[in-house]
Amino acid sequence: MLRRSIATVVTGLSIASCGTNHGETTTAFVGARIIDGTGAAPIENGVMVVRAGRIEAVGTAEFIDIPEGAERIDVSGRTIIPGLINTHGHVGDVLGLEGGHYSEENILRQLRLNARYGVTTVNSLGGDGEAGILVRDAQDVPTLDRARLFVAGPVVTGDTPGEARTVVDENAAMNVNFIKIRIDDNLRTTSKMAPAIYEAVIDRAHEKGLRVASHVYYLDDAKALLYAGTDFIAHSVRDQAVDEELIELLVRKGVCYSPTLTREVSTFVYEDVPDFFDDPFFLKEVDPKAIEQLEDPDRQRAMKDSRSAQHYKEALEVALSNLRPLADGGVKIAFGTDAGPATRFQGYFEHMELALMAEGGLTPMEIIVSATGDAARCLGLDDVGTLERGKWADFVVLAENPLDDIENSRTIESVWIAGNEVPEQDRSKL
Numbered sequence: 001m002l003r004r005s006i007a008t009v010v011t012g013l014s015i016a017s018c019g020t021n022h023g024e025t026t027t028a029f030v031g032a033r034i035i036d037g038t039g040a041a042p043i044e045n046g047v048m049v050v051r052a053g054r055i056e057a058v059g060t061a062e063f064i065d066i067p068e069g070a071e072r073i074d075v076s077g078r079t080i081i082p083g084l085i086n087t088h089g090h091v092g093d094v095l096g097l098e099g100g101h102y103s104e105e106n107i108l109r110q111l112r113l114n115a116r117y118g119v120t121t122v123n124s125l126g127g128d129g130e131a132g133i134l135v136r137d138a139q140d141v142p143t144l145d146r147a148r149l150f151v152a153g154p155v156v157t158g159d160t161p162g163e164a165r166t167v168v169d170e171n172a173a174m175n176v177n178f179i180k181i182r183i184d185d186n187l188r189t190t191s192k193m194a195p196a197i198y199e200a201v202i203d204r205a206h207e208k209g210l211r212v213a214s215h216v217y218y219l220d221d222a223k224a225l226l227y228a229g230t231d232f233i234a235h236s237v238r239d240q241a242v243d244e245e246l247i248e249l250l251v252r253k254g255v256c257y258s259p260t261l262t263r264e265v266s267t268f269v270y271e272d273v274p275d276f277f278d279d280p281f282f283l284k285e286v287d288p289k290a291i292e293q294l295e296d297p298d299r300q301r302a303m304k305d306s307r308s309a310q311h312y313k314e315a316l317e318v319a320l321s322n323l324r325p326l327a328d329g330g331v332k333i334a335f336g337t338d339a340g341p342a343t344r345f346q347g348y349f350e351h352m353e354l355a356l357m358a359e360g361g362l363t364p365m366e367i368i369v370s371a372t373g374d375a376a377r378c379l380g381l382d383d384v385g386t387l388e389r390g391k392w393a394d395f396v397v398l399a400e401n402p403l404d405d406i407e408n409s410r411t412i413e414s415v416w417i418a419g420n421e422v423p424e425q426d427r428s429k430l
């Protein structure tokens with residue numbers, strides 16, 4: 001953990017407790033390499049000045065005046081990146097490996113977990129209730145020290161266009177950020193939402209000023225949804241190689257594509273004991289009971305024998321090979337994991353996703369931009385995602401440079417949200 005190297009300047013009787021921003025404190029983070037999330041070259045020997053939770057100035061040391069009385073935090077030799085933004089997560093339902101625990105307390109617990117892993121914003125695409133709305137509405141404050149949350153509400157379904165429109169209206173009345181639909185037959189085991197229904201959902205959502213995120217699997221569905229006006233593709237195309245038509249549609253309509261590669265991993269990786277079960281970066285947060293359950297030989301055998309698990313293992317390869325052509329075609333890739341459901345471990349899986357994106361051929365800079373500046377843009381968020389003047393000071397201090405190797409995203413020394421240091425885990429609350 002990073003410790004403050006120079007004493008806090010204390011005025012009057014107020015005492016700035018460690019890591020807490022009381023609105024008036026000005027803090028200068030001094031000496032780090034700063035990757036701002038825009039794709040610009042890193043700032044070497046940077047200074048970032050934070051006041052009232054927001055970035056007041058950022059640049060090289062020679063051009064930034066540190067205000068008198070500011071607290072200085074020495075981060076020389078480190079790299080600062082914007083906090084990671086998961087454009088496709090799910091928050092609040094799971095405890096251990098068990099679903100059905102949706103509550104404000106569980107949402108907050110998971111947002112703190114995300115924050116400790118450097119994920120400072122989660123866009124929850126489905127399964128959200130009123131508690132999620134309450135949590136979202138409480139976060140625009142300079143005292144925040146957990147991940148920000150945006151929500152889609154319940155996934156929209158319906159047997160008729162009218163039924164589906166009613167669900168859109170209910171979600172809009174909840175004041176959700178997104179509308180989420182699923183167009184998939186789950187490897188030909190269920191029936192897909194019909195075009196007439198998703199067209200009605202998309203049109204009604206747009207009337208309500210809401211954007212629609214679509215779960216897809218097949219290339220043809222992705223194209224049909226783009227023609228129908230979807231605003232976000234929430235998974236990789238996994239049945240075949242992407243083609244020029246899809247790339248042209250995504251670019252022309254300005255629609256982002258979220259790969260969620262770790263979703264596929266979670267479908268098959270527990271057929272054996274995964275390598276990460278002895279990774280300290282995983283073990284520091286996981287509930288040991290979850291590991292025990294996932295190492296159960298019956299469970300492993302069931303996964304090995306599962307047709308869908310073996311199918312999704314191949315689907316991951318297709319998803320990986322689709323990434324570089326999409327990026328080369330100019331498609332905005334929105335970092336997303338679909339973490340949150342049982343066995344998709346929030347926080348840890350986001351770092352696994354970054355590494356898989358590299359396996360899919362993206363450069364470390366492309367991956368960082370996808371997970372920060374572009375992720376924010378894809379979600380329509382304009383005060384997070386990059387380290388620029390006026391944005392919330394949501395960022396991660398890394399010991400090693402992630403441009404050398406994206407796996408250096410794991411070398412987290414500290415995480416800051418609205419300029420507040422995210423507290424370490426309280427093991428007693430596990």
Ligand SMILES: [Zn+2]
Binds near residue numbers: 090125338
């Ligand atoms: Zn999802």
